[in-house]
Amino acid sequence: MFQLHPRLAADTLPLGRLDLCEARLMNDCRFPWVILVPRREGITELHQLGKADQAQLLAESARVAAQLQSLGVEKINLGALGNLVPQLHWHLVGRRRDDPCWPGPAWGCGKSRPWNDADARTLLLRLRRGLGLGEERP
Amino acid sequence: MFQLHPRLAADTLPLGRLDLCEARLMNDCRFPWVILVPRREGITELHQLGKADQAQLLAESARVAAQLQSLGVEKINLGALGNLVPQLHWHLVGRRRDDPCWPGPAWGCGKSRPWNDADARTLLLRLRRGLGLGEERP
Numbered sequence: 001m002f003q004l005h006p007r008l009a010a011d012t013l014p015l016g017r018l019d020l021c022e023a024r025l026m027n028d029c030r031f032p033w034v035i036l037v038p039r040r041e042g043i044t045e046l047h048q049l050g051k052a053d054q055a056q057l058l059a060e061s062a063r064v065a066a067q068l069q070s071l072g073v074e075k076i077n078l079g080a081l082g083n084l085v086p087q088l089h090w091h092l093v094g095r096r097r098d099d100p101c102w103p104g105p106a107w108g109c110g111k112s113r114p115w116n117d118a119d120a121r122t123l124l125l126r127l128r129r130g131l132g133l134g135e136e137r138p
Numbered sequence: 139m140f141q142l143h144p145r146l147a148a149d150t151l152p153l154g155r156l157d158l159c160e161a162r163l164m165n166d167c168r169f170p171w172v173i174l175v176p177r178r179e180g181i182t183e184l185h186q187l188g189k190a191d192q193a194q195l196l197a198e199s200a201r202v203a204a205q206l207q208s209l210g211v212e213k214i215n216l217g218a219l220g221n222l223v224p225q226l227h228w229h230l231v232g233r234r235r236d237d238p239c240w241p242g243p244a245w246g247c248g249k250s251r252p253w254n255d256a257d258a259r260t261l262l263l264r265l266r267r268g269l270g271l272g273e274e275r276p
């Protein structure tokens with residue numbers, strides 16, 4: 001049975017449930033940064049997903065990317081690393097020229113800075129509305 | 139008309155021509171690192187590709203990933219960043235626990251170390267054979 005990896009759960013805030021993926025907001029206010037985790041057990045590489053799941057992941061990724069772009073970011077950085085957390089998770093990081101890691105990658109750059117509650121709530125609400133998701137019940 | 143971005147051309151060695159993508163070996167012997175560049179003009183984000191092209195990119199990515207895994211790497215890191223070079227290019231980085239950047243990302247980590255000619259030739263030959271490509275004529 002699919003279970004979100006505890007390290008991913010600890011590093012993120014729940015955004016919502018898409019058809020294939022759990023969407024989570026990375027708890028780092030330096031970037032609008034969403035991870036998508038396909039609810040499939042034991043998958044560590046993108047290519048282990050079936051073709052339909054791959055297409056669905058990209059479709060959900062496009063929906064999230066459009067929401068991040070609506071926040072005024074200049075570039076979306078996509079990535080699947082998994083060197084520390086083997087469970088396949090797909091990063092979408094909204095990047096701005098004035099963010100503290102530009103033009104380098106967000107991964108491995110300095111220390112994350114947790115969202116404050118009010119800002120997190122505002123962003124999550126906006127993203128959920130944009131994605132057509134209801135209120136998350138934790 | 140599609141033209142490989144000059145910065146990508148300068149940083150890589152030609153690996154071969156897949157149905158959709160130019161495959162290039164990053165000129166950095168710290169990792170077996172391939173980039174795939176869809177031969178489509180003016181594309182900067184994965185989601186700008188049509189759905190068939192997205193599926194084709196992932197299929198070509200899976201073929202390359204299998205070749206990288208046959209080299210004995212422990213993880214494939216995938217990414218599309220493009221903060222410096224806007225032309226969409228898809229990274230596949232073969233990672234090992236003893237590589238100089240593990241477990242951090244390869245992007246933005248230290249200085250690249252160019253391949254020597256003999257090692258590059260050996261690796262390119264092996265990858266081309268695995269991918270069913272003929273000899274590259276530069």
